[in-house]
Amino acid sequence: MESKSMSNEELQEWVEHISLESFGVPFKHQARFNARLSSTGGRYFMKSHHIEINPHQLAAFGRSEVEKIIKHELCHYHLHLRGMGHRHRDADFKAWLTRVEGSRHCQTLPGRLERKPRPYRYKLVCVSCGQEYLRKRKMNPQHYRCGKCGSKLRLLALDGTP
Structure with missing residues (x-):
């Protein structure tokens, strides 16, 4: 069996x-x-x-x-x-x-280890102090503020285009 x-x-x-x-x-x-x-x-x-x-x-x-x-x-x-x-x-x-005698964690399936994390595609930049935040997903910067100074953020693609 x-x-x-x-x-x-x-x-x-x-x-x-x-x-x-x-x-x-x-x-x-x-x-x-x-x-x-x-x-x-x-x-x-x-x-x-x-x-x-x-x-x-x-x-x-x-x-x-x-x-x-x-x-x-x-x-x-x-x-x-x-x-x-x-x-x-x-x-x-x-x-x-x-x-x-059960398992605490299962074994990783073959092929799952080969997956690579997605690269950062977007950058949020503070308009006041220049603090940068890297992001993998696109997001609306109007809903967020800089964690360092509290100013507005601007979203850029990592190739530099807005």
């Missing part, structure tokens, strides 16, 4: 099995894959109690890593339903995660 892909039904059975095995309590909600997740391994929905798992993690790192992600999400699930600390910063969450 070392397949790199599986259906939502197989994922549901797997999550139910892990819940009973690691937590001793059944998982009574829905687990499904969501291919749109890009920077996270999975997520837990507090209102519906459903869990979504990133299928790219399964393809890239296999079942053992995804099992740790499932345990992470099940910690959120079971702690939330019990009214205990279910957030990442809570001691209950950290203790349960350690006990069931």
Whole structure:
């Protein structure tokens, strides 16, 4: 059963099995894959109690890593339903995660490291003192003032044109 892909039904059975095995309590909600997740391994929905798992993690790192992600999400699930600390910063969450050997963070998917940050494209310049503020996105300078002297700002493209 070392397949790199599986259906939502197989994922549901797997999550139910892990819940009973690691937590001793059944998982009574829905687990499904969501291919749109890009920077996270999975997520837990507090209102519906459903869990979504990133299928790219399964393809890239296999079942053992995804099992740790499932345990992470099940910690959120079971702690939330019990009214205990279910957030990442809570001691209950950290203790349960350690006990069931879940992952604190998922591995970075191949290709995500290659993304470069966008360069600065705009510059705000104070009309009074000349203080410069670099920005990646265009913004309306009429809504802002200089943090140094309080004067108006002027927006320039980094090539120098207004």
